[in-house]
Amino acid sequence: MANDGVNGPENTGRRRFLTATTAVVGAVGAGFAAVPFIKSWNPSARAKLAGAPVVADISGLQEGQRLILEWRGQPIWIVKRSKAILDALPTLDGRLRDPESKNTEQQPSYIKGETRSIKPEISVLIGVCTHLGCSPEMVAEIRPEPYDPNWKGGYFCPCHKSRFDMAGRVFQGVPAPLNLAVPPHHYADDNTIVIGVDPEGAA
Incomplete structure (x- = not known):
């Protein structure tokens, strides 16, 4: 068939x-x-550039270590500072251009004092030199350096020799005119930092 x-x-x-x-x-x-x-x-690339918050776990951050994030297209440095570094900060005031961070455009109003931080041991900075926008190197050890025999740890920009301490405060006599900027941030809990959002109730 x-x-x-x-x-x-x-x-x-x-x-x-x-x-x-x-x-x-x-x-x-x-x-x-x-x-x-x-x-x-997840936040889109456009949202990130517009300033969408960036959240990071810092529970594993050890003394002397730096965590690098990106917010608004800029590198954000989160550094855990040692007691020795914190003790050295007040000794540098006489060598710095703006030791009290009086330029309010470089940090939020709740960032005060020599540590320029919410938690003394945790530094949060925008890693862009205020001279021409280069990215300085972190040289965190307290030891003599060719560019400073009394170096107490900080950031050195090899492009034009600008120097900053471990709080991002600029030294006198260098091309950079301003301290490294501190971005808005807060802690969601002891181990979680949020970049781009001020603490609740901050002025």
Whole structure:
């Protein structure tokens, strides 16, 4: 008969193959459709540039270590300072251009004192030199350096030799005119820092 074999093994196998292929293509398509939806949960590149907050876990940060994040297209340095570094900060006031951080454009109003921080041991700075926008090197050890025999730790910009202490305060007699900026930030808990958002109730 003309219809012999229509429901035979070969056609059944082909039907199963086509059904499976259709299911796979459908699943792949659904996966591609889901990716933009999942990505929408995270801040977009445009939102990050506009200042979307950046959250970081600092529980593993050890003394002398620096965590580098990105906020608004700028490097954010989070450094855990040692007691020796903190003790050295007051001894540098006479060598600094703005030791009391009187330029209010360089830090939020709740950032005060020689440490320029919410928690004394944790420094949070925008890692961009205030001279021409280079990124200084962190030289955290207290030891003589070619550019400063009385170096107490800090940041050195090799581009034009600007120097900053471990609180980001600029030295006198260098090209950089201002202290390194401190971004708005707060602590969600003891181990979580949020960059880009002031503490609740901050003026």
